[in-house]
Amino acid sequence: MSALLADARLLGLDRLRRTLHERPETGLHLPRTQQAVLTALDGLGLELHTGTALTSVVGVVSGTRPGPTVLLRADLDALDFPEGPRHSCGHDQHAAMLVGAAHLLAARRDRFAGDVLLMFQPGEEGHDGARLMLTEGLLETTGSRPVAAYALHSSANAPAGQFANTAGPALAASGTLAVTLHGAGGHGAWPHRTRDPIPALAEIVTALGALPARRFDPFDPVVLTVGTVHAGTRPAIVPERARLEATLRALSDGTLDRLAGIARDTARGVAAAHALEAEVTYTPGYPATVNDPAEADRVREAVTGLFGPERFVRGIRPALVSDDIGRVLAEVPGVMTSLGACPPDRDPHTAPGNHAPDAVFDDAVLPDGAALLAELALRRLAAGGPS
Structure with missing residues (x-):
């Protein structure tokens, strides 16, 4: 087991995820969610910024030497159901995994040159939060525009722990x-x-x-x-x-x-x-999400290095769902990768999918996602400037 994964398993990310799950908020203004993220990042010595048009959180993990910037993104908002808001798309997991990556990277500042830009984004579910964060200067935060951007998305009806992405057009x-x-x-x-x-x-x-x-x-x-x-x-x-x-x-x-x-x-x-x-x-609505082929390969290599080749699947076709990560990837070469989170007592082929009111996500995958995000940032920073 890699040191990154071992350390990620000690972080107790399921506690943060449960906190967010029990207090879902929708739209662009998520004050309790924002505070939970800020509290979870407290003590790491990060440069932190909050949004004006939305309750975003932007963090910077700086290495001990100058270098390029890599962006890691998580969305934060819940879905609005008739009976009330609910986290049925895994955004609570995304937030917990990015917090975990922040902890892992902060403990390894002396091992990388450059900056990791943490993008905690409200308003993905139809409110175009990514556009607002870009307008507020997200990509200029460190003074060096990111050379790559990475995001993970949990899937309630894919095998737990299975990573997958598609090079080129990936989302509609x-x-x-x-x-x-x-x-x-x-x-x-x-x-x-x-x-x-x-x-x-x-x-x-x-x-x-x-x-x-x-x-x-x-x-x-x-x-x-x-x-x-x-x-x-x-x-x-x-x-x-x-x-x-x-x-x-x-x-x-x-x-x-x-x-x-x-x-x-x-x-x-x-x-x-x-x-x-x-x-x-x-x-x-949202533009197409187009995964950079080189960065998609980098994800495959990182998954293989951390978990073995059996944990990665190359998608053969895109999905016609949409995500405003496409706005970021139109500016920065990067990739959206899915992470299967179907609980072991459910069949991935019949389990309710994301956005279903009875969707369930397995928290056992949280350390894997956190470790992969941190590994991707470290690998890309080690590779230097634009590819």
């Missing part, structure tokens, strides 16, 4: 389409006296669903999923308006822009055919 770019149809309501007994938006809305749902298969190359995949439909109040009343919202996803920003344009035109065209007014808006 995303956006949201909203369509509101305005017609003329009336009694359901005389639909010819109305301009009924419901049949048009149904046609738009069908037409949008056909776009990926009929308008896009299957080797450049896109997804368009209508997630909400709202219309009407009574069976015998034709409503004046109807509305849908859809998520759009693609593996490149350019393909997503094209999908959004075609979807807008489709909705407007169907509405016009029904003599309806259409209010169509598209809101861009």
